[in-house]
Amino acid sequence: MINNQAEDFTIQSVLDLGIRYLFGPIQIANARRKGKKIVAGFLPPMELVFAAQNTLPLFLPRLTEFPFSKYIGIVNILNQLHLLKPLISYYIRNQEHLSVGYFDSFNQNEFSKIFTSLIQLAEKAEFYMDTCVQTRICYGALIKNSKLIDLIVGGLEGDYCLHFAKFYERMANFKPVFYFEKPYGDQTNSTLVDVVTAELHRYIAALEDLSGSTITDNRLRKVANINNEIRGYFREIYNYYIKGYVPVHTVTLLLIHGCYVDFLSDIKYFQDTMRNLVFEMRRKYRKGLPNYRKENIYRVIIAGSPGFDPILPSTFENAGAVLLYLDLFESCMRYPSINTTGDMFENYANYLLDLNIKNGISDLIDVWMGIAKRTQADAILFSNVWGCRFTTPAYRKMKDLVNAELGIPIFPLDFYSPGEGIGQVQTRIGAFIEMLK
Amino acid sequence: MQSAIIDEAIHNLKIYREKGFKIVGVVPHGMVPEELIVAAGAIPIRIALGGKDEQERGDNYLSSTTCPFGRATLGFFEEQHPLYTLVDTVIVGTFCNGVQNVANYLNYFQKASVPLILPHDRRDSSFNFYINELKKIQAYLETLTGNRCTLRTFTGAIQEYNHLRALLREINDYRKKDNPPVCGRTIHQVVGQALLLGPKVMIPRCEELLQQLRGTPKPYSGSRIFLTGSGITLGDSILEVIEDKAGGLIVADDLWSSMDYFLEDVPHFTDPLRALAEKYLRKSLSGRMIPESEIRIPKILELYRDFRAQGIINHTLKYCDSYSGLKPEFRRFMSRQNIPVLELDRDYAEANIGQLQTRIEAFLEMIE
Numbered sequence: 001m002i003n004n005q006a007e008d009f010t011i012q013s014v015l016d017l018g019i020r021y022l023f024g025p026i027q028i029a030n031a032r033r034k035g036k037k038i039v040a041g042f043l044p045p046m047e048l049v050f051a052a053q054n055t056l057p058l059f060l061p062r063l064t065e066f067p068f069s070k071y072i073g074i075v076n077i078l079n080q081l082h083l084l085k086p087l088i089s090y091y092i093r094n095q096e097h098l099s100v101g102y103f104d105s106f107n108q109n110e111f112s113k114i115f116t117s118l119i120q121l122a123e124k125a126e127f128y129m130d131t132c133v134q135t136r137i138c139y140g141a142l143i144k145n146s147k148l149i150d151l152i153v154g155g156l157e158g159d160y161c162l163h164f165a166k167f168y169e170r171m172a173n174f175k176p177v178f179y180f181e182k183p184y185g186d187q188t189n190s191t192l193v194d195v196v197t198a199e200l201h202r203y204i205a206a207l208e209d210l211s212g213s214t215i216t217d218n219r220l221r222k223v224a225n226i227n228n229e230i231r232g233y234f235r236e237i238y239n240y241y242i243k244g245y246v247p248v249h250t251v252t253l254l255l256i257h258g259c260y261v262d263f264l265s266d267i268k269y270f271q272d273t274m275r276n277l278v279f280e281m282r283r284k285y286r287k288g289l290p291n292y293r294k295e296n297i298y299r300v301i302i303a304g305s306p307g308f309d310p311i312l313p314s315t316f317e318n319a320g321a322v323l324l325y326l327d328l329f330e331s332c333m334r335y336p337s338i339n340t341t342g343d344m345f346e347n348y349a350n351y352l353l354d355l356n357i358k359n360g361i362s363d364l365i366d367v368w369m370g371i372a373k374r375t376q377a378d379a380i381l382f383s384n385v386w387g388c389r390f391t392t393p394a395y396r397k398m399k400d401l402v403n404a405e406l407g408i409p410i411f412p413l414d415f416y417s418p419g420e421g422i423g424q425v426q427t428r429i430g431a432f433i434e435m436l437k
Numbered sequence: 438m439q440s441a442i443i444d445e446a447i448h449n450l451k452i453y454r455e456k457g458f459k460i461v462g463v464v465p466h467g468m469v470p471e472e473l474i475v476a477a478g479a480i481p482i483r484i485a486l487g488g489k490d491e492q493e494r495g496d497n498y499l500s501s502t503t504c505p506f507g508r509a510t511l512g513f514f515e516e517q518h519p520l521y522t523l524v525d526t527v528i529v530g531t532f533c534n535g536v537q538n539v540a541n542y543l544n545y546f547q548k549a550s551v552p553l554i555l556p557h558d559r560r561d562s563s564f565n566f567y568i569n570e571l572k573k574i575q576a577y578l579e580t581l582t583g584n585r586c587t588l589r590t591f592t593g594a595i596q597e598y599n600h601l602r603a604l605l606r607e608i609n610d611y612r613k614k615d616n617p618p619v620c621g622r623t624i625h626q627v628v629g630q631a632l633l634l635g636p637k638v639m640i641p642r643c644e645e646l647l648q649q650l651r652g653t654p655k656p657y658s659g660s661r662i663f664l665t666g667s668g669i670t671l672g673d674s675i676l677e678v679i680e681d682k683a684g685g686l687i688v689a690d691d692l693w694s695s696m697d698y699f700l701e702d703v704p705h706f707t708d709p710l711r712a713l714a715e716k717y718l719r720k721s722l723s724g725r726m727i728p729e730s731e732i733r734i735p736k737i738l739e740l741y742r743d744f745r746a747q748g749i750i751n752h753t754l755k756y757c758d759s760y761s762g763l764k765p766e767f768r769r770f771m772s773r774q775n776i777p778v779l780e781l782d783r784d785y786a787e788a789n790i791g792q793l794q795t796r797i798e799a800f801l802e803m804i805e
Contacts, residue, residue: 179558
């Protein structure tokens with residue numbers, strides 16, 4: 001049996017992460033009232049922003065307000081009083097006989113509607129629509145929330161995707177943008193080391209200017225220590241998957257990815273919650289994680305573009321499989337922690353170089369192949385996010401490699417916008433899982 | 438005319454190969470110094486063919502939202518086009534995703550390649566990074582050819598290309614006239630030949646053309662258009678549509694397939710790679726560089742005025758990220774300068790040519 005996604009919210013720390021994620025609009029409004037500066041970004045990691053005082057990183061789509069967001073204040077209070085978890089457990093046990101406004105409104109269709117409304121905002125602002133859903137959503141989120149932002153940070157992804165680079169150039173029409181140049185390569189290229197070091201100093205200076213505070217070696221070290229600890233938790237979670245268990249639902253994996261972009265604008269909170277999550281997983285693991293044994297559950301990893309319809313995980317469950325989105329976890333496994341002794345500028349530059357792309361899409365194909373091998377996946381879903389120029393053209397290459405090295409099925413699935421062609425998607429996935437059986 | 442250029446290139450390259458020269462294909466539009474390839478004793482040819490059938494063949498490798506150029510390039514390799522089969526190795530890199538995607542599949546056609554990693558800005562650290570990339574390419578080419586690049590070979594190559602560029606500028610300047618003896622197609626054809634045949638063939642040919650232009654050749658007329666956006670590949674019919682069918686006259690542009698090729702010379706140098714980087718990185722008009730307001734947009738305005746254009750056609754190949762993402766900003770900026778802009782977005786499929794022609798005709802009527 002595979003758990004329903006709602007059951008993950010009986011894990012206290014998943015509940016905490018989810019509520020804090022939805023709490024974004026209130027959290028940022030409070031921060032603005034207190035005079036904090038907001039730095040928007042779209043891809044991880046943005047933790048360096050925490051090294052500046054009175055400055056917060058923000059993943060803009062986290063400001064999205066859902067219909068259930070209006071209850072978030074009371075839900076938060078219930079959670080702090082430790083009443084929410086038992087309520088959810090009760091709801092799950094009796095959901096066939098209950099109709100509860102909050103839970104009823106918490107469904108994937110609402111996600112689709114909200115994200116579609118952001119895409120429509122982008123379209124109205126003449127955004128370049130022949131592009132991936134992620135940038136369409138992020139641009140809509142920028143249009144909606146630009147008043148809240150003091151600085152936009154980007155560029156690291158612009159090196160592999162020219163559209164992303166131009167996306168940031170366009171954003172500079174609204175707000176100051178810091179574009180971090182980081183061409184492909186590694187530490188063996190001394191001129192690349194110079195570029196990254198120069199860019200890091202420029203970035204730190206921009207943050208110092210914005211915050212009016214000095215970013216010291218000690219502050220960088222403190223942030224690095226926390227980041228290392230968090231990435232350590234990711235490795236531990238990933239190990240459960242490698243051992244053949246599925247400790248949390250894919251929606252929770254998505255939530256963790258989303259939280260990692262800006263560390264929920266509160267690095268300490270994110271650190272504590274991830275620590276708690278791992279403690280809870282250890283407890284569950286010791287008890288045998290009865291509902292998550294590998295037997296009879298087809299494990300399908302997702303490769304390709306980082307984005308898919310929110311309805312996809314439950315579609316897989318209904319078909320008798322589990323979809324695993326583990327890119328971030330694999331990257332934590334592959335790349336070393338930040339060195340926290342000595343010169344922290346140099347250490348951060350080295351860390352950025354460790355994370356850097358060396359050989360274009362081949363690096364990502366290595367990551368996906370690594371996940372498939374480590375988790376002994378039964379199949380691979382290749383997400384063709386329409387308009388993604390970096391990942392979708394790699395399908396043929398990935399398919400040839402999977403056929404040659406793994407001998408498991410690989411299944412391409414197109415995705416343009418949330419909520420589109422759901423019936424057809426469900427039919428195709430059902431047929432695919434039947435074929436696996 | 439274009440197939441004649443390609444046939445001539447194939448003929449020439451076969452002779453070079455028989456003589457033992459290595460042929461180096463160049464994919465990144467306008468940001469790889471061909472002088473470097475010549476200095477290493479190899480023969481450069483620009484990967485610059487486009488075609489509808491090959492674009493469809495390319496769909497076997499790349500997704501449909503990859504630029505038509507990238508897809509067509511793989512299509513030409515797959516069908517073993519005689520020009521591309523002659524290539525020994527290909528310079529690829531991070532110009533854009535289309536170029537990166539071509540690189541990802543070249544080994545399917547047993548073609549070796551080397552990436553030129555390009556920064557997006559022109560800051561000093563990026564400039565030095567680019568020079569280092571040129572060093573990497575130089576070492577690769579030296580291994581390929583067994584020749585050393587020396588100050589003498591660099592000087593020879595750079596002088597030859599600067600000479601060709603000076604001649605091309607002289608030809609191009611005729612477009613400033615009221616009824617010029619050259620049009621957009623003329624310049625594209627001459628640059629197209631240069632991309633495939635190189636300066637040795639093209640210098641005498643350009644001198645001959647200049648002789649003809651000093652006489653009284655037939656003048657061209659039409660609404661004066663500045664053309665910007667994606668480069669025009671050999672085999673693409675859009676210029677015929679604008680000039681022959683719709684009655685426009687392209688008087689200037691900023692395309693890698695035309696004026697960006699020859700507007701800037703490589704400066705005098707003591708360090709040849711640094712001098713090449715000055716032209717090919719710092720002075721590049723390419724829309725993939727950031728921000729466009731630094732070099733590209735001011736240059737467009739300067740050329741627009743110098744060549745007395747009456748409107749701009751902003752032509753993009755579908756999914757060409759260098760030019761598509763900021764089209765509304767470009768249009769609004771030009772509107773503030775009272776410059777009308779027509780946006781065209783297309784691929785190599787010819788089904789919508791009639792519709793394009795109608796839109797261009799309407800635009801030309803409007804700016805007259």
